[in-house]
Amino acid sequence: MVMPVLATKLFVPPLRPQAISRSRITRKLDDGMRRGAKLTLISAPAGFGKTTVLSEWIASSRLSSPDLRVAWLSLDSADNDPARFQSYLTAAIDSAISESGFSDDDPTGSLDVTIPWLLNKVAQSPGRLLLVLDDFQLIEDPAVREAVELMIDHLPSTMHVAIASRSDPLLPLARLRARGELTEIRASDLRFTPAEAGAFLTRTSGKSLSDKDIAALGARTEGWIAGLQLAALSLRDRGDVSEFITAFTGSNRFIIDYLIEEVLDRAPLDVREFLCQTAILDRLSGPLADATTGSTGGAEMLEALERANMFVVPLDDERQWYRYHHLFADVLRVRLMAHGTAHVQTLHSRASEWFESNDSPAEAVQHGIAGSDFARAARVIESTIPSVRKSRQDTTLLGWLAQLPPEVIGRRPVLQVFSAWASLVAGDVTAVEPQLAAAERQLEAAAGGKTGVHDSEPGSELDSLPVTIALYRAAIAMASEDMPAIRQHAQRARDLTAPDDHLGRGAAAGMLGLAAWSTGDLETGIVEFRESAANLRRAGNVLDALSTTIVVSDMLVTLGRLKEARAAYERALLETEASGVEVPPAADLHSGLSRVLHVGGQAALATQHLSIAHDLGEEAFAHEHRYRWSIAMADARRTEGDLEGALDHLRDADKEYRRGFFPDVQPIGALIARLWIEQGRAADAHSWATDNGYAVQGELTYLREFGHITLARALIAHNTPSSLADAATLLDRLLDSAEGGGRAGCIIEISLLVATILHAQQKPATALASLERALNLAEPEGYIQLFLDEGAPILALLRTAAGAGIQPDFVRLLSQSIRNRLQVDPTSTLADPLSERELQVLRLLATELTGPQISRELHISLNTMRTHTRHIFLKLEASERAGAVRRAETLGLI
Amino acid sequence: MTHPPDHGDAESGRYEIRLRGQLDQRWSDWFEGFTLTNQTDGTTTLTGHVTDQAALHGLLRRVGDLGVTLISLNVTHNSKEEPES
Structure with missing residues (x-):
């Protein structure tokens, strides 16, 4: 440190x-x-x-x-x-x-x-x-x-x-x-009472004073202890006690002025000089005092002062460090100022030199600046940059930088680049590039063989400065969302890094990953973030490496690789649990896994991870990811049917959301609008979309994909011929765009929505084709929740898929889950269960197929088919086909 | 606050600070160039110009740090006179 x-x-x-x-x-x-x-x-x-x-x-x-x-x-x-x-x-x-x-x-x-x-x-x-x-x-x-x-x-x-x-x-x-x-x-x-004042004065001055004298001093100082102490010091070694007290109590002068003069005037010259010269020091030791005064005997002097009760306070048991009483130091400094500023600056400069060679950079800088010894201050500040960056004591460093003249900073490219970073952090983006450019010019001149172009010390900070400059430029580009520029600078940073500069490589890969993610190139995004994680690990930064799991998994889910996302979280959590990590991103990883499980329809397990995250406590969440827990909670509430509770969590998420460098691919506003749709507030959701610039013919970028799908959902919920047509147009365009980016996760949602529109438009063949695509993509990875969220209205559509033999097991699972959510009594079972053959017939009865078509499908005779049908009606206590199908649905048989 | 904080000119002005006891002239530097005047009633007045409220508060803190008793604080002249409300 x-x-x-x-x-x-x-x-x-x-x-x-x-x-x-x-x-x-x-x-x-x-x-x-x-x-x-x-x-x-x-x-x-x-x-x-x-x-x-x-x-x-x-x-x-x-x-x-x-x-x-x-x-x-x-x-x-x-x-x-x-x-x-x-x-x-x-x-x-x-x-x-x-x-x-x-x-x-x-x-x-x-x-x-x-x-x-x-x-x-x-x-x-x-x-x-x-x-x-x-x-x-x-x-x-x-x-x-x-x-x-x-x-x-x-x-x-x-x-x-x-x-x-x-x-x-x-x-x-x-x-x-x-x-x-x-x-x-x-x-x-x-305040000292008269009795306390009397005891104190007697003890400190070594004089026995009359009650009248004590009362007079007490009244003059109003029991102020510093005043009484100075008075006692003035009395010591003095014969004319009463005369002194009369003069002091009769004076209107400020007590400190009066008494310090008395005390100092009676002190030997060397003591007086010592006190004034060392008063600039907030803490002082013998060697430091000697360095500052340019003399010797400082340690003995300090001990003598302590014995004489001269306002020095020991700061350790060994009598190495002392400080002056604050008030006393202030008075001494005022007297010192009377000697002229040049003298004061010399003292500060000497103290700075001592602190520098004794590994106390903070005090070396402080006295260097006070002594206008800016070259030394700048050198010391520059040397602290690597460790300040680690210990995050930025405020201190920024405070120092502000006190250095620009031309001194300009002599040191390392300092200049740090100052550029300070400007970036302060939000003064325009001040950044000129400083980076100036530093770069000096580096180039020095590389060209010119000597004396700058004062920065050789070392790793200077060596990696071109990388740092490129990374800061990428960061500026990020602030202005200039994707090509991010790529250009981050790529340059990567090209410049030494093979063992893992931190630099990790940062460059992270920025390239962000740029790719923001533009919808998720495959590249994943590759870069994994590269970033590997480098962060090599640099020993395991926690930040673990954090990349969250963004990588976001991308995997969008790409239709749900199982991989889940595996990534589970691996990361094993690592945190094995090493007992209870700091970020431990809780964020549980929140993330919960969301992935939710997408996979595993509500109970998802909720379990939310509790774990919650129990880990606030300190296990990172600020930039904290909102994810609230979003996952909203998912859980929504699955339970508690839409108002879900909205509350989304409002919390909105408060917790921190706009960082991560692209906002699922805006909380869109999540809220989707809940409104479920609450029957499609018009509000539609207003949200149009207010935020989403339109049927709007420009489709990856960052606006989720919002646009939300608009399509609002249009579908509005359910008029023209709104359905608009939704179909928009979804058609979205499908193209998602296909272009290979985003299978999005294609599932879009295809499902298209199928519901076509179904409503009475176009069974194309509806089935679209549903088939959704089911085929969803089944292998287990994207279940998207279907469950559609609820009862989708059952009829799923029935057509079952009839067509598309993903029969998956479809059955989906239908059953939806019915379970509709709170069908799961205990009602049949006294006489259906045979396997009867179940097959029943599933086909639920389709549009005619009796002869069904028998052909099952390679059985029409008569056999009718026998099966009769048994089915009997067992289901139904008198005709539609009633049997309804009953079978309620029982979860199909 | 009688003035809105963005009313820059209204913040700056000449102030008179009265302290108990008589302070030596050498404290003038300490008090940011304020003029020290010893009054016959055993008090000292500091008069001078402050650029804004922050400077005034800094000055008052120096008074406090010294342990002297503050008796009064007055605006003596303001570039934009406004009636006190």
Whole structure:
């Protein structure tokens, strides 16, 4: 990871030995904890001892309850990057509750995934946990704030959160307060009482002060601890105590200005210099201080300052790292600024150099930028790109890029291309290409033998830059749905990749696959996505490789290869289950398999996989596939006959749908329109289609195929001679197009619909031919649901197929299933069952064939045929042919 | 909000911020170039121009960070005067 977790941020500040006990406050905190409050808020301006109170509380709580674990996180402004906040929060909680400290099974998802995961982990761990978030006022990012809110809302009973902040955080405090779930410590609680002030002043200054002096100081500082501490420091080694107090209390000057001057003026010159120069550092160690001041003795100086109570706070047990008290640092920085900006920049630049050579890129960049040392900052930023990409700490990197002058970025093609990507992510598409082109020109010049054309360091990032550029260009083309351009750039990326650049090859294949899919060339789409998956696996990215199963299976179903789609899902699920994957795409794979099973008419099994997906939990779904579960749920409800429930799920799906790079081949609007048709709202469905530009003579592309078939269904449902004719015309065109793309799955649906139209138009011969085509394509792969969805009206049509001997077993299965769905009592059976021969005759009786034709068909005499018929009528308690056929249908015999 | 947020000009303007205690001149840089004036009543006023609401909020945060007490905040001049509602 590029930015290692700084252990100093997780260090619980130790209680200072000379601290004044604030038991009245810690008692209040204890009471809150005991009452079951979820949150403790310590909200007061700088210098009120918020952190000290927390330290004391933790020290005393640990004594009274040894099972208390403490996770401490000192926030800084960089924690507004959700990815960074997430890694620190995880590290803080992990190191508190895991015996082994940091665990390596951290989730890879975003904050809204990590928070429930962490809380679950806390709930399962023994003992109680106190999480402290110090300096919360620095958190401004809404995503981080929402994550904290989410955490507080779902806190396990064994966990408590304490927040220290200079201003009230934007959390639902009123709600927590109303429910008694909030303990508040505010400035008025924190101010020293006269007694506390007296004890503190005496202890810190080493002077015994009169009650009058103490009262005067207390009044002047209003119990503000930072003020009292400075006053105590000023008093130390001073003979004229009363004189000082009179002068101080008589002055109107801002306390800090007055007192720091007093303290600094009395300090030796080297201490004064040291304090001012190192005030630019957010955390400091001896070696870092030496590098920054250009002097020596920093470590000893820091220890001396700590002993002298000079506002330095240790950040670890070894006394290696310290920070200044925030308020003190602010004041020192203001004094430093008076020395001129050039001096300040030199200090920052030296600090940046130290951090760079000590593997702290984030701080090296921060000080490099502050010191206008942009060349160094740019070099460090560039070196972090590979790991930032892995750890997804993009926000940090983007923030840095924005602070670099364009000409510095322009010197480094690697940085420039990353900046182009940043523009792409920010949606500023027009800014992308000029940056890519500029980087490309530099690469070409360098390849042509020119030296000094750019500053990017040699290495794999630079080597693969031409591939990266081509991939980003393909991504731009994707945003504008320019298919030929996607193909051109992705192909170029592929041509440029080194054989071992699996990630690059995987990305190029994925883009080529998307382009093929979007244009209806599904065979190529499948080949490319499988190639992409193979490369992703080689690159070690198994989860993304598994995700390709979803798109490949979508294409297989459309191509009429249902069994292959099912096998692909089952293989992928075996892999996830074997490796215990409970992150995306585990749940998405179950949703996908459920849909495939549904198409195959296996409703019960399909529903089972939806439950499994649901039980895996939200964190096992990928954002871009989440809607698929809701669509599959809608299918399940629809099969149960609950059309309103199905519509509800489709509305959810619509909310969850994220427009990504995947083509929207089955628009949710079309699925909703199809349900309307079933509800008898054909007119609404028709309006939806025309509103979305679907028309009988409209241009037919693969992406609009599903919508156009939906329009045809609306026209069929309208059921007038002219609407049927329109539907026939449209379906005829659609059939051509589906045949052109080899999309057997679509041909089944279209042929079936054509057959129903022809049947309604009393054209039995052509209707049967069309149905036969649908049945012949559907039977081997088991496309059952399409027929079942047609319901009772299709029974007569199926009867003609049975009569003609087309796919007899399959047709019987379909007819029976439809009747079962019509809720025929399955228990009614015949007392005297029909013989095999009688069943054959019965099936033919259900057709248009005449008696002599039937006997010829079965190679039996007319008389034998009539005997069979009589037995059949007897057994079915029917008096004539039509009645026998109806009865047989109800019983599921044909 | 008395002004719609897209009303850019109405956001910027001159402000006067009054603080408890007398601050040294050296804080001027800290407060983004605002002019510090020590008043006879023991308060300090900061006067200056802010470009928009975000800048004003940033400035107020600096006041808070310093631990000084904020007494009042007034608009002293606005390029597009509008009556306060």
